[in-house]
Amino acid sequence: MVDDYLVWPALAGGMLIGLSAVLLYLCNGRIAGISGILAGALHGDEAERGWRIRFLLGLVGGGALVSVLGFPYALEFRSTPLVTILAGLLVGYGTRLGNGCTSGHGVCGMGRGSRRSLVAVLVFIGTGMFTATLVSLVWGLP
């Protein structure tokens, strides 16, 4: 059932994410797509590496800050280590092939009204729902 108390943190957190995406685009002219920023920081254009690394450090720091400020910060991993590895490989490869993830297509692409991004989002949410539901039906919830 709906946890009412999570609606407001979710909306507020979403707005911070939206603000981040808008500021990065308005100020720097760059898309806040995490998969693209990560891949670019690893093996992208040298001139673009500096801002990407700073963004990623900020990303880790932002999560840590929320924890330090006393907001709930519990992580519950459901997958076994082997499934986690498989999932990571698929997420890494798939987001490069599809040129974006939840942030690049979901927030920035949909925010810009990109039809391409809307299709990508519908496909990965649909596939994600199918997979998670199937896994839960076959193996059951812990």
Place this chain on the structure above:
Amino acid sequence: MSNTGSRNDYLVAACCGLLFGAGLALSRMIDPARVLGFLDVLGGAWDPTLLFVFIGALLIAVPGFAQAREREQPYFAPVFVAPAGNAIDRDLLMGAVLFGIGWGLAGICPGPAVVNLASLEPQALLFAASMLGGMFLFKLRHG
């Protein structure tokens, strides 16, 4: 991006990363169990949190990007660098399918994968390392 002066663009990038990470943590989207609670539609107690996060993000992003369209150039860079193509091709669809399967298996997408590095949880490190491995595999195959 400008290579002179105090690099306002670097400061903006770090602050935007901070906002983004704080948003993901505050909304609990860094918790794989919560994301799976949204993706697992028959799990009994469907969790709509992710939907509210999207709504919050788009409430800001839609008018914000519309504002950007009114501008000739960004504040601290010469040009807007945005994907120009609008093609819905095989790569886009296959990529989204593979990503969706991985996301549905673990409940982690790239943003939370990076944020969760700070937790030093073995599973978080394992996922991030595998995700980077997947990106390298792509780079090897596609250059």
